[in-house]
Amino acid sequence: xxxxxxxxxxxxxxxxxxxxxxxxxxxxxxxxxxxxxxxxxxxxxxxxxxxxxxxxxxxxxxxxxxxxxxxxxxxxxxxxxxxxxxxxxxxxxxxxxxxxxxxxxxxxxxxxxxxxxxxxxxxxxxxxxxxxxxxxxxxxxxxxxxxxxxxxxxxxxxxxxxxxxxxxxxxxxxxxxxxxxxxxxxxxxxxxxxxxxxxxxxxxxxxxxxxxxxxxxxxxxxxxxxxxxxxxxxxxxxxxxxxxxxxxxxxxxxxxxxxxxxxxxxxxxxxxxxxxxxxxxxxxxxxxxxxxxxxxxxxxxxxxxxxxxxxxxxxxxxxxxxxxxxxxxxxxxxxxxxxxxxxxxxxxxxxxxxxxxxxxxxxxxxxxxxxxxxxxxxxxxxxxxxxxxxxxxxxxxxxxxxxxxxxxxxxxxxxxxxxxxxxxxxxxxxxxxxxxxxxxxxxxxxxxxxxxxxxxxxxxxxxxxxxxxxxxxxxxxxxxxxxxxxxxxxxxxxxxxxxxxxxxxxxxxxxxxx
Ligand code: F6P
Numbered sequence: 001x002x003x004x005x006x007x008x009x010x011x012x013x014x015x016x017x018x019x020x021x022x023x024x025x026x027x028x029x030x031x032x033x034x035x036x037x038x039x040x041x042x043x044x045x046x047x048x049x050x051x052x053x054x055x056x057x058x059x060x061x062x063x064x065x066x067x068x069x070x071x072x073x074x075x076x077x078x079x080x081x082x083x084x085x086x087x088x089x090x091x092x093x094x095x096x097x098x099x100x101x102x103x104x105x106x107x108x109x110x111x112x113x114x115x116x117x118x119x120x121x122x123x124x125x126x127x128x129x130x131x132x133x134x135x136x137x138x139x140x141x142x143x144x145x146x147x148x149x150x151x152x153x154x155x156x157x158x159x160x161x162x163x164x165x166x167x168x169x170x171x172x173x174x175x176x177x178x179x180x181x182x183x184x185x186x187x188x189x190x191x192x193x194x195x196x197x198x199x200x201x202x203x204x205x206x207x208x209x210x211x212x213x214x215x216x217x218x219x220x221x222x223x224x225x226x227x228x229x230x231x232x233x234x235x236x237x238x239x240x241x242x243x244x245x246x247x248x249x250x251x252x253x254x255x256x257x258x259x260x261x262x263x264x265x266x267x268x269x270x271x272x273x274x275x276x277x278x279x280x281x282x283x284x285x286x287x288x289x290x291x292x293x294x295x296x297x298x299x300x301x302x303x304x305x306x307x308x309x310x311x312x313x314x315x316x317x318x319x320x321x322x323x324x325x326x327x328x329x330x331x332x333x334x335x336x337x338x339x340x341x342x343x344x345x346x347x348x349x350x351x352x353x354x355x356x357x358x359x360x361x362x363x364x365x366x367x368x369x370x371x372x373x374x375x376x377x378x379x380x381x382x383x384x385x386x387x388x389x390x391x392x393x394x395x396x397x398x399x400x401x402x403x404x405x406x407x408x409x410x411x412x413x414x415x416x417x418x419x420x421x422x423x424x425x426x427x428x429x430x431x432x433x434x435x436x437x438x439x440x441x442x443x444x445x446x447x448x449x450x451x452x453x454x455x456x457x458x459x460x461x462x463x464x465x466x467x468x469x470x471x472x473x474x475x476x477x478x479x480x481x482x483x484x485x486x487x488x489x490x491x492x493x494x495x496x497x498x499x500x501x502x503x504x505x506x507x508x509x510x511x512x513x514x
Contacts, residue, residue: 358451
């Protein structure tokens with residue numbers, strides 16, 4: 001096994017270059033956080049919001065990166081939305097422009113592109129300046145308490161807009177800065193809240209796969225043969241290459257930017273500091289294109305489940321133990337199927353599969369058979385323990401309604417933010433579970449998570465890009481595996497109902513006991 005040594009070098013006092021980001025130095029990254037005097041000049045309240053400006057040639061994974069960022073930030077309760085110039089073009093001009101549209105000698109095309117860019121940017125600014133939900137969210141927070149994080153994040157007060165376009169020239173980037181910091185805006189952005197994320201990719205395999213698998217399926221190439229579409233898209237890339245100016249430290253020293261080279265092989269950071277930029281950076285560092293599968297399952301039936309009791313740390317029932325066996329057989333079966341299927345840019349890792357559990361007995365007992373198979377690595381996480389129901393632990397929902405009606409009502413009114421006395425809310429759980437999410441994204445091998453009802457709702461909302469406040473009543477039944485396969489557009493999801501198999505196994509065991 002080669003050992004990876006982190007190599008870090010300061011190109012100047014403001015930026016840090018990191019090769020092999022999987023192994024980060026444990027010391028904090030030094031960034032220049034010098035106070036800007038921008039708002040002294042403008043005498044305005046600074047906007048708390050952020051804008052991420054994507055930069056890069058076509059087919060460099062910008063939209064994929066933008067979607068990953070949106071999923072992660074929304075899950076962290078930061079309101080995030082994408083504004084895509086390509087979609088705006090199709091909306092304004094209709095799909096189907098040939099590569100000539102992007103030719104630098106096509107002055108009409110240049111004008112139209114400029115206009116589309118401005119319209120997209122204006123929509124982004126309008127969305128950012130709209131703070132309509134603030135009052136409603138603040139009052140909820142006052143009533144039920146926030147999460148384990150600074151108030152402004154739990155109140156969903158911070159917005160992050162992503163401008164998804166090529167933004168490949170210095171002039172264009174300056175135009176974006178000028179608009180976002182315009183002192184006539186109700187709340188102009190501080191320059192360090194505008195983060196440029198440039199994807200530089202020179203790996204022909206990745207570019208080709210991107211064009212073949214994604215670009216030529218766009219409505220721009222409807223009714224066009226694959227070969228023609230590939231040729232035209234390559235011409236479009238050439239047109240961009242003629243005017244492309246990468247972000248360079250010499251000329252754009254004052255920009256906050258992250259350059260991502262060959263999807264995660266190397267990162268360059270400049271003027272990146274603070275909570276939101278830190279989270280953006282963390283998300284980018286874990287992005288990879290390796291195909292993999294994630295299976296989400298609850299533990300098998302527990303003693304407390306049979307009585308409808310909340311929380312606790314009870315053992316599995318006989319049926320629960322049958323599920324442990326059925327789940328093990330199911331995963332082995334699926335692994336065999338996948339072994340023959342995978343075709344992609346990165347070779348999938350099918351061995352050394354990970355199984356994650358919480359520290360509670362019911363999940364560990366469900367992982368029993370995996371622990372005895374050397375092909376699986378079972379890892380226990382405290383942060384995956386079930387929601388702490390506080391004073392309601394060990395009670396049924398009916399008893400809570402009868403004996404603690406104020407708790408019951410508060411939970412009904414806002415299940416996401418409701419924190420039972422001495423317990424935690426779903427919102428609290430997001431910040432508790434977050435370290436497991438970072439690790440999950442980094443993984444390239446298949447992963448089975450044996451969790452709990454509330455924990456799996458939170459994980460499911462992250463994996464599928466659902467807003468976490470909408471997940472608190474999602475059905476996460478026992479004896480069911482949710483399969484999630486991330487792809488370029490989002491995720492593929494399947495549910496496997498293993499109830500019948502569990503019942504058969506149970507009947508077999510009972511007949512053997514007679
Ligand atoms: O009922 C099983 C359980 O895992 C409890 O331990 C936990 O309190 C509950 O589900 C969480 O689900 P909900 O938020 O819907 O009560």
